[in-house]
Amino acid sequence: GDSVTQMEGPVTLSEEAFLTINCTYTATGYPSLFWYVQYPGEGLQLLLKATKADDKGSNKGFEATYRKETTSFHLEKGSVQVSDSAVYFCALSSNNNDMRFGAGTRLTVKP
Amino acid sequence: EPEVTQTPSHQVTQMGQEVILRCVPISNHLYFYWYRQILGQKVEFLVSFYNNEISEKSEIFDDQFSVERPDGSNFTLKIRSTKLEDSAMYFCASSINRGPITGELFFGEGSRLTVL
Numbered sequence: 001g002d003s004v005t006q007m008e009g010p011v012t013l014s015e016e017a018f019l020t021i022n023c024t025y026t027a028t029g030y031p032s033l034f035w036y037v038q039y040p041g042e043g044l045q046l047l048l049k050a051t052k053a054d055d056k057g058s059n060k061g062f063e064a065t066y067r068k069e070t071t072s073f074h075l076e077k078g079s080v081q082v083s084d085s086a087v088y089f090c091a092l093s094s095n096n097n098d099m100r101f102g103a104g105t106r107l108t109v110k111p
Numbered sequence: 112e113p114e115v116t117q118t119p120s121h122q123v124t125q126m127g128q129e130v131i132l133r134c135v136p137i138s139n140h141l142y143f144y145w146y147r148q149i150l151g152q153k154v155e156f157l158v159s160f161y162n163n164e165i166s167e168k169s170e171i172f173d174d175q176f177s178v179e180r181p182d183g184s185n186f187t188l189k190i191r192s193t194k195l196e197d198s199a200m201y202f203c204a205s206s207i208n209r210g211p212i213t214g215e216l217f218f219g220e221g222s223r224l225t226v227l
Contacts, residue, residue, distance in 0.1 A: 034215070041220075042220055043115075043202055043218035043219050043220045043221050044154065044202065044204075044216075044218045045218070046215050046216075046217075049215065089153075089154060098144065098156060098159045098166070098167050099144070099156070099204075099216055100156060101146075101153060101154040101155075101156075102153060103152070103153035104153055104154065
């Protein structure tokens with residue numbers, strides 16, 4: 001079935017460091033790809049999405065590009081802040097399945 | 112801003128007891144979901160629901176689980192006889208559409224279930 005695999009954490013960075021969290025997917029159709037974020041004590045919130053190949057999703061300084069050739073949707077941010085500390089989930093949605101999430105990557109940003 | 116609300120926020124129960132978790136999805140949404148997250152682990156799909164019936168369910172969603180939309184607003188998850196391994200955070204979500212065109216799910220804050 002459709003699935004996503006994302007980089008295991010935890011990831012610890014200093015403020016203003018560059019962030020990459022890798023995500024690759026397996027799907028039989030043409031899925032949409034998402035990054036969700038879970039701040040401490042809260043539910044999941046949509047961070048960004050891309051619905052077709054070569055689309056770039058962006059929000060709050062984060063971005064990810066839908067790469068069909070490498071089946072990837074890596075999350076990047078050029079300069080992280082302490083407030084970005086959270087768990088980040090890669091996810092996909094396709095015709096055949098409801099939304100499926102990766103294992104989550106915990107990011108801690110230190111001042 | 113409309114939101115998905117869940118109750119209770121935390122429930123503690125004894126093994127073997129029945130538990131009902133409640134959710135009020137966003138009012139114009141048509142698709143409803145339950146996910147769970149065991150502490151520190153990934154968010155797992157349990158079930159999706161549309162037009163008063165289950166659309167899809169995972170292998171986790173066995174006979175001890177059931178879902179219901181008893182009225183026009185609530186969406187419930189029932190666990191008939193809880194086991195220790197049911198301890199998790201249960202998230203309700205809703206969406207306008209299903210599938211890749213929109214696909215965005217709106218999540219509640221979760222109900223933490225602790226089975227003793």
